Amino acid sequence: MLPPFLSPVALYERHLRRCLRRSGLSQRTVAVDGDTTLQFWGPGPGPGPDPAAARKPALVFLHGFGPKAIWQWRRQAQHFAAAFDVYVPDLVFFGGSATRSAERSETFQAAAVGKLLEKAGVERYAVVGTSYGGFVAYHMARMWPERVERAVIASSGINRRRSDGEAMAKRAGAGAAAGGGGPADVMLPETAASMRRLLGMAVSRRVSIMVPDFVLNDVIHRLYSENRKEKIELLTGLTTEKDDTPQVSALQQDVLLVWGENDRIFPVEMAHELKELLGKKVRLEVIKDTGHVPQLEDTAQFNKIVESFLRGPPRFRHKDIFKYFIFLSYSSCIIINRLNYCGKWVNFVRLVPFSCPTELGARCRNLSLFHETLMMSFSMASINLTKYPPRDVASCDVWNRMIRGRSNFSTWVYFSTDARVEFRGEIF
Structure with a gap:
């Protein structure tokens, strides 16, 4: 194990924290109930005697399996912080978030985030979730249509079936399939070889061959080892994948689906099926030359698509030399x-x-x-x-x-x- 001052992961995480602080966000920890505590990045105190009066529209980013939230959403938090009150929570058992409850479902995660936003005084908001965070975002939109104004679900196979987990392990390679653990063997690597396999599944470009083993081992130790048992329970506690029928109902809100063209964890064919299941107010955007993490592989295009969706149809604004x-x-x-x-x-x-x-x-x-x-x-x-x-x-x-x-x-x-x-x- 590398000491913190030599660890690439520890050094880069300091950079991520500095970026969010420069964007006006601060890290806090809130007890949402008697059992559960969530850590999150959110807007600092507003100017003037009444901070609520200066609030902007609220935007919530929910991360997927793997590293904590700032590793997955830093670029989006920086981009949207100027126009939105951005909230980037660590879901339960990620980062500094934890619970004494025995509940492990994604609906439990959704309820915890909802309570966090209530504690923060946020009544209405848009939610953006990637991968596992997309499961949570879907349930938040389903449970609270009066609170969630718009939902963005990125690279999230909430319509997956029982056979999809086995198919994902087969796509990952013989090692994962033979391990018998299914998705957990793929999503929670323990060795440099399994980390390379996950990167090959998640990223469109072949970056894993350029990363030395000691860096991958540092990534596993600092970002994947903590709460491993509980994270496996989160995967097995998902309410989807119980049978061969997708457990998805239509949503009332406008929904944006964003997918990587070369996603090998949740193939793009799942996105087209999900579009039909979520109702008539759904828009699908497929980003070329990206995999499971389009928000990292093509940040500019991802941000442009999401920003266009959140702001609604373009409006002619009074900013030019002459009036409209x-x-x-x-x-x-x-x-x-x-x-x-x-x-x-x-x-x-x-x-x-x-x-x-x-x-x-x-x-x-x-x-x-x-x-x-x-x-x-x-x-x-x-x-x-x-x-x-x-x-x-x-x-x-x-x-x-x-x-x-x-x-x-x-x-x-x-x-x-x-x-x-x-x-x-x-x-x-």
């Missing part, structure tokens, strides 16, 4: 016209007012009227016109010629992510 133009009580006849610039065709849309209600959001920037996606709602249908990214430099003369003399809100809108375009050719 909102035109109400108009429906529109759409005429697509094209302009040839730099040898490529660019689409324009002409808006001709009629009498039906409509909304047109537009923004001005650098004397050009544009926006990324134009949404027009009709009484019978909705049209979403996509963008054509331009290049080069804007010509205000051409733009002025386009809009000059067109009144009654009949104008031309160019679809673009950039206001600067070099126009060549003629509009016809």
Whole structure:
């Protein structure tokens, strides 16, 4: 065993803690009832005499099996801390969380987290769970639809059957299958070889071959050895995998499923089945070239997908040089016209007012009227016109010629992510 000052795991964990502190989070321990204590990272005291008045929307991250929460959610906690009150608890028997209760099910874990949030004064929140944490997130959303506003379930086979555990052990290799312990032999490694096997299952890229044995042994000692007996009981206490019928009911909330394309623990086929089981308000996003931990392998894409889901449909916001133009009580006849610039065709849309209600959001920037996606709602249908990214430099003369003399809100809108375009050719 390496001493703390030489341990790569101990040194890196100090870095993780510093990152969360710099994001405004602090670590606390709360007794949620007479038997159970949870340790978590959460927002520090708010400014002013009434911290509750300054609260942001609450967002809860629930980790999977393996290392404690900060190892699995540090990058997301840093990213979302600016816009959300982020809570990152260690589930029971992980990190500093423990219980004297004999209960070991994921519903018990969900109840403990719910009590923690009650103690923290959080009434409504969104929850994000990965792997085992996705099981807990599902039950929180199922038990408290009035509290959980949105649910994100990542790489979590809550629809698994009895045969899925045996299949996972076979995918892990002959050693795990012969061990007779099923998922526990895979998820709770005891040797460097079994740790490499788990990394091969969880990570899309072959990183395990580059890590020396002494580092893997340090990881096992500091992150996997504690409460091993109780963690095995958590796996055997799961309410799923009791038979060959998925024990999943539909959820009332909007649900986002995020999966790694190359997940070998819960294959992506389970995600498509789960999407059908959870109801009609479910969206599935599969991230390419990732495995069981897409939040670590492609952090930017994972954060983008989750942030888009949590914030809802994009809104045009008052942040540009000119105000938005909102035109109400108009429906529109759409005429697509094209302009040839730099040898490529660019689409324009002409808006001709009629009498039906409509909304047109537009923004001005650098004397050009544009926006990324134009949404027009009709009484019978909705049209979403996509963008054509331009290049080069804007010509205000051409733009002025386009809009000059067109009144009654009949104008031309160019679809673009950039206001600067070099126009060549003629509009016809």
